[in-house]
Amino acid sequence: MFTEVCRADDAAIARAAQLIREGALVAFPTETVYGLGADALNAAAIPAIFEAKGRPSDNPLISHIADWDALEGLISETPNETACRVMQAFWPGPLTLIFLKGKNVPDAVTAGLDTVAVRFPSHPVAQKLIRAAGTPIAAPSANRSGRPSPTTAQHVAEDMDGRIPMILDGGACGVGLESTVLDVTGERPRILRPGGITKEMLEEVIGEVDVDEGVLGMLREGAQVRSPGMKYRHYAPMGEITIVTGENASRHIAQLYDEAKGTAAILAFSDADYGTRRVYRLTDASGELFSVLRRFDEDGIAQIYAEDVPLGGMGLAVMNRLMRAAAFRVIRAE
Ligand code: AMP
Ligand code: MG
Numbered sequence: 001m002f003t004e005v006c007r008a009d010d011a012a013i014a015r016a017a018q019l020i021r022e023g024a025l026v027a028f029p030t031e032t033v034y035g036l037g038a039d040a041l042n043a044a045a046i047p048a049i050f051e052a053k054g055r056p057s058d059n060p061l062i063s064h065i066a067d068w069d070a071l072e073g074l075i076s077e078t079p080n081e082t083a084c085r086v087m088q089a090f091w092p093g094p095l096t097l098i099f100l101k102g103k104n105v106p107d108a109v110t111a112g113l114d115t116v117a118v119r120f121p122s123h124p125v126a127q128k129l130i131r132a133a134g135t136p137i138a139a140p141s142a143n144r145s146g147r148p149s150p151t152t153a154q155h156v157a158e159d160m161d162g163r164i165p166m167i168l169d170g171g172a173c174g175v176g177l178e179s180t181v182l183d184v185t186g187e188r189p190r191i192l193r194p195g196g197i198t199k200e201m202l203e204e205v206i207g208e209v210d211v212d213e214g215v216l217g218m219l220r221e222g223a224q225v226r227s228p229g230m231k232y233r234h235y236a237p238m239g240e241i242t243i244v245t246g247e248n249a250s251r252h253i254a255q256l257y258d259e260a261k262g263t264a265a266i267l268a269f270s271d272a273d274y275g276t277r278r279v280y281r282l283t284d285a286s287g288e289l290f291s292v293l294r295r296f297d298e299d300g301i302a303q304i305y306a307e308d309v310p311l312g313g314m315g316l317a318v319m320n321r322l323m324r325a326a327a328f329r330v331i332r333a334e
Pocket of ligand 1: 061116117192
């Protein structure tokens with residue numbers, strides 16, 4: 001299949017919307033990462049998403065809307081007070097909410113769950129596309145399963161060339177990490193995935209919010225060294241990432257780097273001095289993470305030693321992604 005990469009002008013968006021209506025896939029920019037979209041209400045259109053990504057079919061998709069009324073067609077009950085408050089505060093924006101699923105939503109979208117994930121993105125191209133298609137668009141991130149999420153059309157092309165008919169190029173994504181997924185179906189709101197809207201921002205609006213155990217998983221159990229297994233690896237470059245925490249982290253990172261076999265690199269969030277060693281430094285702890293993970297592959301890096309970041313604000317989302325990219329390989333250097 002030929003994959004067309006088009007600047008996201010009105011004509012291209014109209015053609016993309018037509019493809020969506022016909023049941024085809026289109027990759028499009030959002031404020032978080034690029035999405036791989038299909039008509040969320042067309043059961044026949046959904047399996048192609050899982051195929052193109054190589055995504056396990058038990059991992060549900062997020063349905064994207066571009067006006068408030070579209071929510072009604074996707075969910076089965078009127079949103080509760082918690083949901084209404086966060087929607088008022090953060091929609092359109094990088095917040096996905098979990099609701100009880102309406103009967104129009106195909107099982108393939110929700111992986112058979114009785115809940116549905118819904119987001120109202122703020123990116124103008126995403127909004128125009130959804131409105132022009134006239135239907136909610138189900139979309140996971142537009143990467144091959146297991147790879148870092150794409151934050152540019154070029155990243156999408158790396159993963160999806162030949163697999164989908166069209167990529168809308170809207171430039172680099174602003175947030176650079178996926179949306180926060182917040183479950184509002186239970187008694188207490190719960191973050192299932194940290195992202196563009198932080199825990200602190202949510203708590204200002206709805207009070208205390210739980211963070212699901214899976215968010216940092218093994219970090220909290222104080223994982224000493226090794227990973228529990230490759231099945232948790234995600235967002236990962238080809239090279240092996242090791243996160244080093246604790247007071248002597250930077251000294252230990254330098255030592256590991258010097259002992260490494262093969263090309264090594266350091267992923268730094270602090271301004272620690274690593275001399276002439278090869279350092280990839282992230283000042284803004286979020287937006288560039290995925291493109292740096294992809295750059296490790298381009299640069300042929302085999303071993304990556306990463307600092308950790310404090311868990312406040314976007315730090316929780318950054319560590320959630322980094323832990324998975326490292327397959328939970330964490331060393332404490334006290
Ligand atoms: P991605 O599409 O790659 O951004 O991933 C979507 C995320 O939303 C995944 O982590 C899914 O597991 C999660 N998700 C989607 N639908 C649901 C749902 N009904 N309940 C819980 N999590 C969901
Ligand atoms: Mg994804």
